[in-house]
Amino acid sequence: MADLKLTNVAKVYGGTVEVLKGINLDITTGELIVFVGPSGCGKSTLLRMIAGLEKISEGTLEIDGTVVNDVPPAQRGIAMVFQSYALYPHMTVRDNMAFALKLAKNSATEIDEAITRAARVLQLEDYLDRLPKALSGGQRQRVAIGRSIVRDPKVYLFDEPLSNLDASLRVATRIEIAQLKESMPDSTMIYVTHDQVEAMTLASRIVVLANKGIAQVGTPLELYETPENEFVAQFIGSPAMNLLAGEVVKTGKTTTVKVHDGGGTITANIPTTDNDMGLAVNVGIRPEDMIPATGDNHAFKDTVSIAEALGEVTQVYFEPPKAGQNKDTVIAKLAGIHHGLRGQEMTLTADPSKVHLFSNGQSLLYR
Ligand SMILES: Nc1ncnc2c1ncn2[C@@H]1O[C@H](COP(=O)(O)OP(=O)(O)OP(=O)(O)O)[C@@H](O)[C@H]1O
Numbered sequence: 503m504a505d506l507k508l509t510n511v512a513k514v515y516g517g518t519v520e521v522l523k524g525i526n527l528d529i530t531t532g533e534l535i536v537f538v539g540p541s542g543c544g545k546s547t548l549l550r551m552i553a554g555l556e557k558i559s560e561g562t563l564e565i566d567g568t569v570v571n572d573v574p575p576a577q578r579g580i581a582m583v584f585q586s587y588a589l590y591p592h593m594t595v596r597d598n599m600a601f602a603l604k605l606a607k608n609s610a611t612e613i614d615e616a617i618t619r620a621a622r623v624l625q626l627e628d629y630l631d632r633l634p635k636a637l638s639g640g641q642r643q644r645v646a647i648g649r650s651i652v653r654d655p656k657v658y659l660f661d662e663p664l665s666n667l668d669a670s671l672r673v674a675t676r677i678e679i680a681q682l683k684e685s686m687p688d689s690t691m692i693y694v695t696h697d698q699v700e701a702m703t704l705a706s707r708i709v710v711l712a713n714k715g716i717a718q719v720g721t722p723l724e725l726y727e728t729p730e731n732e733f734v735a736q737f738i739g740s741p742a743m744n745l746l747a748g749e750v751v752k753t754g755k756t757t758t759v760k761v762h763d764g765g766g767t768i769t770a771n772i773p774t775t776d777n778d779m780g781l782a783v784n785v786g787i788r789p790e791d792m793i794p795a796t797g798d799n800h801a802f803k804d805t806v807s808i809a810e811a812l813g814e815v816t817q818v819y820f821e822p823p824k825a826g827q828n829k830d831t832v833i834a835k836l837a838g839i840h841h842g843l844r845g846q847e848m849t850l851t852a853d854p855s856k857v858h859l860f861s862n863g864q865s866l867l868y869r
Pocket residue numbers: 515516519521539540541542543544545546547548
């Protein structure tokens with residue numbers, strides 16, 4: 503087992519470049535935590551600090567209650583799998599996996615057992631005597647994972663392990679990683695990815711990193727359904743959540759907002775008080791939650807500039823904002839096939855249970 507606790511962790515490169523600060527995170531044995539965030543936000547840095555490959559500038563990292571800031575990487579019980587898996591090309595799969603164990607002077611029997619177990623889990627039994635050049639990209643990536651499994655670490659760290667693979671292999675390997683996790687309920691995994699589907703499907707909890715800190719931690723569906731702020735709202739989900747500026751015109755158990763550009767009103771199942779009358783808010787609606795509206799009760803009215811028919815859905819892009827409007831281009835994802843939308847004016851709304859409200863970037867749900 504391995505519980506990880508990060509308390510007020512910060513990273514400063516070269517004494518001046520602050521990359522991360524105030525990172526507080528509790529990870530329990532058996533979790534698969536996914537780090538996501540924009541490029542350069544510090545995901546790899548945080549992973550490398552946990553592995554011990556990078557010094558922790560401030561704060562503490564505990565593994566099972568012991569501070570390990572000064573414990574060398576090899577003694578932390580952590581294995582890290584990188585994006586570029588760099589197998590030894592002249593060694594067979596078996597020898598690649600055995601390498602670290604031989605260095606650590608394990609007995610031949612121990613090495614054999616560890617490799618047999620890892621090869622079974624990763625379905626590499628038929629490939630043990632091959633050289634890496636005779637393997638597919640996905641198989642090579644599995645060997646790289648195998649090299650870490652044989653060491654039986656308490657914690658696995660994956661830094662974008664699938665990003666070198668083509669789309670179909672990514673899907674297959676992603677499912678294998680999910681199965682691997684199932685087969686090792688006592689191991690803790692931290693996984694960095696840019697891929698939304700990987701994050702949503704693999705994670706027990708997702709950590710969204712931004713602006714040197716943590717923007718939100720939660721289960722995939724918590725982040726999708728109840729994002730704490732506009733950053734998370736727009737980062738999770740694709741295309742990003744639409745934000746429409748408006749002001750509160752009715753308060754109570756539900757809240758009604760008059761939208762500035764597009765003219766209508768929309769109601770959200772979010773409570774507000776009398777004090778919130780007139781409050782400037784952004785109405786958040788996911789493209790997949792937009793539905794055609796009738797009458798005045800619509801969030802949005804505009805002309806369709808592009809309609810992309812993908813078969814299962816039609817992705818509709820509205821006119822880009824004109825001068826003086828404070829909205830971004832609005833996108834709607836309508837179920838099924840729709841012909842002749844281009845150039846048409848559409849009015850759209852959303853179910854009150856699917857409407858998000860933000861004030862100064864923060865969700866009104868979390869006040
Ligand atoms: N050795 C270093 N010295 C100075 N700055 C560094 C060093 N390593 C990384 N950085 C900076 O720290 C920031 C975070 O880098 P990091 O590699 O952790 O980002 P990331 O979130 O993993 O990005 P990506 O998604 O592109 O992999 C970046 O701005 C990067 O330029």
